[in-house]
Amino acid sequence: MNNKTDSLNSSMSISSADEGLKKIAIITEIRTKIQEVKDLPTLPSIAFEVLKVAGKPNSSTNDLARVMEVDVALTGKILRTANSAYYGVPRKIDSLRMALVVMGMDEISNLVTTASILKAFPDDSGSDDWDPKYFWFHSAAVAELTVGLYDVLNLPKSTGAYVAGILHDVGQLMLHQYFNKYRVACTDYSKKEDVPSFRAELELLGVDHGHIGAWLIQRWNLPEEISIAVAQHHIRPADAPQYGLATVIDFADRLFHKMYNRAPEKVIEELREDKEWREWVGSRASTTATLVQELNGRIERATRLLDIMK
């Protein structure tokens, strides 16, 4: 090795060591803030209780009603939603127990979580490149698409699917609220280099929004299934289960971007040609056309649900 190469190598290793140290400092800064700071958004305790009861296989509608009725404001909100045109129930639903019977425990539990999460993050005014309305629409649509994929692909039910779906990008919201200069730098990098946001985050910060969101979810003490799925929704270990929650969310997320504001015929055509998608779905869905129709309905639901809940 000649001197020139030597000095080149050592200057490269110093700069990559610098880069590494910089990333470690940023990761520590973000993690410390999310784990220790007091003014972070909190989830109302009723959301945990509801998730706990709804997740137990032998819970009854009465068990769930007992947990929920202590929160009068929340119960009122759920009844208002249940009686809205969104559900189109022909009879008036005038009690929580009736809502639970008509709509089912899963649906009510999803409504409670959505209401609690929206309350934890009161609207901010946004900025040129941050639109809170779009953020929540995307989040709710991915939650719907995640649950929709479990349905249409006939996958074994996952109780955390909706919550993990609605929280999958909460790390981006954390970056926006507490580390906006990092988020702006990542957005610029992603545009300039034409790479997805999580790649830009890994490159500049050393951690992606999936893991940042998972730190908040861990702090909230939500089930581990949810924090793992959110952490891994963009990058997973090679041995991650093929139909695990993180993978389903990842496909739901990509489907959203494919489907949003696009003609269904175009989407159907693209999915039929998408090798990765075809292999993943296998023979689990009846036809691509019915799948797209069902999932389009889910995106519709997210829009209407947010209109009622906000």
Ligand SMILES: [Fe+2]
């Ligand atoms: Fe994401």
Ligand SMILES: [Fe+2]
């Ligand atoms: Fe997303």
